[in-house]
Each structure stands twice: as structure tokens, then as C-alpha cells.
Amino acid sequence: MSDHTRLPLTAAHWGVYRADVTDGKLEALHPFEHDPDPSPIGQGYLDAIDDPVRIKTPAVRKAWLDNRSDGVAARTGRDAFVEVSWETAEKLVAEELNRVREEHGNQAIYGGSYGWSSAGRFHHAQSQLHRFLNCIGGYTRSVNSYSLAAGEVILSHVLGDATAFIHSPQPWQSVSKHTGLIVAFGGMPLRNSQVSSGGTGYHRTREGLRQAKEAGVSFVNVSPIRSDVSSELGATWLAARPGSDVAIMLGLAHEIMSNNWHDNAFLERYTSGFQEFAEYLAGAKDGVAKTAAWAAEIAQIPESEIRLLAKRMSATRTIISISWSLTRQEHGEQPFWMATVLAAMLGQIGLPGGGVAYGYGAANSVGNERFPVRYAALPQLKNPVDDFIPVARISDMLLNPGSEYRFNGERRSYPDIRLVYWAGGNPFHHHQDLTRLSAAWQKPETVVVHDYCWNALAKRADIVLPCTTPLERDDIMITPRDRFVIAMKAVVSPVGEARDDHDILRGLSRELGVEETFTDGKSASEWIKWLYSESRIHALSSGVELPDFDSFLAKGWHETERPKVPEDAFAAFRRDPAGSPLKTPSGKIEITSTSIAAFEDNPVLPHPAWYEPEEWLGRAEKRFPYHLISSQPADKLHSQLDQGRTSRSAKLKGRTPLQIHPADAERSGIADGDCVRVHNRRGACLATAKLDADIMPGVVQMSTGAWLDAVPQKNGTILCRHGNPNTVTRDAGTSELAQGPVAHSCLVAVETYRQDESIEAFEPPVIERQGTRTVSQKV
Incomplete structure (x- = not known):
């Protein structure tokens, strides 16, 4: 066996x-020798590093x-592009930034730039872009995440x-x-x-x-999909309707309270507002007791299962784990809230092995030991612009400038965006209702994008700047x-004329006269050394020792010492609620929130409650009988490396698989391996049927991440030939509290599709040479 540890x-x-490179070409990527459960996703780089969709100029x-002088020409995703020099590109971007700032103000620049870009501490595209935009007067930003905004x-x-x-949460130990x-x-x-923001050198979840x-x-496992918990764990499966989790938790809470199994002493000392919630639970206000029978009817699971589960939870040390996906539905704020209340009723929050966990399995980091260190990051400088939007409200902002919306107790107005600058992400993957986003994408006068490949976002940009991987x-x-701390090496040279984001923005800063402010007089290598040195100081003050920079580089990695007594974030509060209070108005867990209760024209109750979704199986139409769950993919991170071998090998006949119960497939005349059309009023996508008895009847599932391959339809919507489910998901806010995405509240129809459709998602656009074309009004 070859020794790869010197690579x-x-x-x-x-x-x-570890990268195996021969004559400048990447030949293989070998998993880190200290990782017990390496992910295959990275193998996609072997194809993507220099393939036909790589942007080289x-x-x-x-x-x-x-058409600049006459207005914006439609961004169709099928446009031709003109290759230009870096000098010309920098002048064009600088001109547009200056024009928008002078004519409309910096708030007319949207620099949300949402997405996962690099595990590197320095070359993080959003950090670089936001620092740059702050150097020239600021930008409209986004807040919270698509993953779990609610x-x-x-x-x-x-x-x-x-x-x-x-x-x-409670660490695995x-x-x-x-x-x-x-x-x-x-x-x-x-x-x-498999993934974790900031990178991971030790995949711990499966082992834990x-x-x-x-x-x-x-x-x-409370889910419509059995495989949402590994078969190795032998979990009891409660196949509940999507959207019914809060109702089930309320039924459990009612059963616990009715039997006097709840911990009154804990509720009195550590929480506030339980009595008001208890009245809701008993039906004192609305006349509906939230019993196990009530919950069973909503969830379509046996009442006896809810009663038995309540008894088991009350009799043993229990952790209630809530998937991040449950926040991505109508009223997605409620599952996290209700899970916290249910755990508080059991009285085990802050005890070893008990309480609530927000997302075991959601990322590799959830369940890992806490390292009490705040490592250094690239300073963002101050953004003078006050405007922001909840991250998933981008279409609303672009389509409705100046209109009012409510967010977290505030009344705000959408800014009038004239220029979008995006680096390190892809809204044509993340966002919902892509027909609507496509319409909204026509509103800005200019769209600037950094990317390394011709994905759906790059094809819908006006100026594309090629960045490195x-x-x-x-x-x-x-x-x-x-x-683990890892020294990441440049293992291959940049392809074509690609530059890293810092270099791109350094050139623009020079063009705009703010280079010294942006770089602070440091080169990229000096910034990296500064970040490590500052992190080393921070670590030492927290009792964590890192080697000096040169020793670290020489070895290539360092393993930090793990905490001897792992605890969850509630432990200090549990030991001393007065000395370590929570950052709430009461200093306690707010079962009834005083801040939410004080909101003007409050849209929700000040305690957790069940609200019937607009789109769910309880309101399914005959025309759209299936509830679609669009899960995160197993073969890539969001849409990253969809063009690579790992992702392509998971497709069926080139498309995203659609899991459907055999009984549903038979009813709809669908055979295993058929091409199917998944559709509703918002749009459609093609997929390949995969019959699976481990999915609840009435529910279908397909993963996100397929690069959009849009074809306009006669009704004004788009069809994705490749299998992007966000063509059918709904673009609405979870509620006026968080305005998060509601992708999982989605009803669809599924039918066989006989028409032959080629897939063009991985084909680059037509590229013209610049020649003698004048591309700048000022050059």
C-alpha cells in the first residue's frame, strides 16, 4: 500500500x-489518514478542476x-458571452459600481452573496466581498440562513x-x-x-x-422517510405526515402533563411563561385540548404510539433532536420552540445526556466536542448601510422595491437594488420558485459574479470573473x-486566467482607489499568517495551545486537545441559572416569549402552537396529491461539484432520482426507472422514478443540487430537464417572525414523461472573442 502521508x-x-499531482495535473485525492469516515464528495474535483464548464477568462x-444604454436585456441563461481581459473587466465592474453609487446610493448594491464557498479561513468569498464593499461605502446585506433561519x-x-x-448540543461522549x-x-x-461549515478533518457522526x-x-425516527435514521441504529419508525411534528410534540406534552410526569421544579426555576402555554395545551382558550388523539389524527399515526412514547420519554434520560429541515416549512419557527418546551417539561435540559439537540446529523460539527476558542477571521470593516433583508426574501426585494414587509417584530421596506454582486454561492440552487426568481433576476441593471464554473448563476450574470478553487x-x-487545523496547500496552478477572490477584489480596489484600505498593506500570504497568529493568541487565552506558524506549516496539520469534560451549551445555566443567565429578558428559557408578546399586531401566539400549513397532505388537492420533500443531497454539498463523478454516479439516467412508494407508483402508472414529470402551478422538473417502500405513501422525495437546466413553458413557468426541485417549491416566508424559506411545504403531481429531453446543464455558453469590440463606455 502506498504511503500518502507525505502528499x-x-x-x-x-x-x-491529500492531493496526488503528476506534472501539474491532479491525479487523485486520498482521504486524510486521521478521518475515520471520509466523504467521497471531494472526488468530484478530479473532473471539475479543468473540464468544459470551467471559466478560464x-x-x-x-x-x-x-443594450446597456437602452436598458437591461433579459438574462435567459442561454446568452452568449464575450471574452475580455482582466483590465477591461476591472474597468467595467468599477464603472458600474461607481455609477450605481453616484446615481442611487450604496444601498442599491446587493452583496448578499449567500452560499458555501471555501473551508479556508482567508479565502472565503463572502468575507472578501463584504470587506471590499464596505471599503467603498457599504451594501445591502442579508441575514440568517436558508438552512435554519426560522x-x-x-x-x-x-x-x-x-x-x-x-x-x-450534548456531545457524543x-x-x-x-x-x-x-x-x-x-x-x-x-x-x-458529511459536511461542516469551516471544514472538517474528522467525521464523527457515524462513529458517535x-x-x-x-x-x-x-x-x-419521526419522519415520513425511514432512511432519515441509519438502519444500523434499529430505530422505531413513526411515519408521520410532513408538517405535523409540532402537533405530535403537543400531543406528547399533553400526555406528560395529564399524567403529572412533567418536572414542575425545573419549570419554576429555569423557565418563564409555562402556565400560559399549559392553558393552550389544555384548550382553555380555543376549546381544543392538544391530546394524543388530536395529534394522532393530524399526523396520521396511532394514538397509542404517542402515549407510549410520552411514557418512555418521561421514564428515561431523553434527548429530543430536531432536524434543521423542520424549520424550512410554513411556521418553521414552531418545531424548535416546541422541542425546547417539551424538553423543559421533562426537566433534563443541561443534564448529561438529556435535553434538546437542534440538528444531530445536520452537520458533522453538531455533536462534536466544544472547543472554547473564537478563532480570528478576516475583519469585515463597518457597513454604513442599514438596509438588509432576510436571506430568503431576495425575489420579494427585487420584484417589490419600496414595499413594506414585517420581520421579527419590525416593519421594514425593501431597497431598490440596481446592482447584484455575488461571490461564493448560487441562488439558482438555494432559492425557491425558480420561475419567480428568474423574473426577479431581470430587475437589476447589472449582475456581477465570481465563479469557477458555468453553472446557472454564472450563465445569468452580466460580468463573470473567474475564480480559483x-x-x-x-x-x-x-x-x-x-x-484538526489544516495547512491547505495550492496543489495545482490556477486554470486559465482564474484568480482567487482576494486578488480579484484587490484589482478592483486599485481601480476604485481603496487598495490600501482593502488589503491593509498585506499580501494574501501575510493575511494567512496573521489569521493564524491571531488565532493562536485567542486559543492560548482559552487554554488551547497551537504550534508556531512555521512548525504548523512544516507538519501540515495539528490536532487540538479535546475537552476532558464535554458538556452542552446548557450546562452552566443548569448549574447556576442566576450566575449564568440566558440572554433573554427573563434570563430563563422563555416558554412564553415576552418580546414576541410585545410585537405590534402580533401574527403568532407568544408560545409554541400548531398552525395548519397551507400546503400539506391535510389540504391536498386531487390535482396535486403528493407532498414533496426536497432533501439535501448525499453526493455533493448543495449544488457544488454536481458536475463531478460522485454526483453524476448517483443520478439515474442523468437525472435526480425521485423516491416514491410502490403503491403510489402503481396508482399513477409509474414503473421503476421511468422518467417522470414533477409539477404544480409554479413549475416542473424531470426526474427518474425510484420505487421505495421506506417512504410514507403520499410523500415523494428528491434531493436538491441538480444544476438548473431551464426550458420555458407555455404557461410562463419553467421546466428543469435535469431535476432541480426548486422549480416547484414555494417562495414564501415561514411567518412574519423569521421570513425563512418554506421549501418543505410543497404539493405536487407526478406523472410519466415520454418526450425525449436532452440535458444541457453542463454545457458552457457560447464564448466570443473580444476582438475590436468596445466594451467600456469610458475605456
């Missing part, structure tokens, strides 16, 4: 690899060049600090030692635990769950969510 290291959100959309907002009211509690039962609402899918099983922990630049992977 240089690189890192990504899905793992650390700056390019400008031909129709934009030809959870982030509601926990800021209930617990005071969402981030700490989401990312620091404590689970194995102390936990008796894990009840997983929305499951704990291992496919999601296996050790828990071996220690005698029992599991319950993580394998083409030096960096460091350093995050408190992983035990």
Missing part, C-alpha cells in the same frame, strides 16, 4: 484530502454589452443566543454514557453529516451514533467545530 493537504467543507454577457430567529427569543445552542433515548423529529440523516447504539441508547490557493482550515 500536500487540502480541505473542503466535506473533508480533508473574464467574460461579459453579449446582450448586456449591446430556528435562528425563534431561539434568539426563547434562549437568547441561537448559535451557541444550535451548534453545541455524553450521549453514549448517559442517554437512554433519542427521539429524532425529522430524523438524523448521515448524508448531511454507533457508539451510542452499542451503549444501549434507543432511537425513535480551494486546490489552487494556500489557506488554513481552522474552526472551533473540528479538532
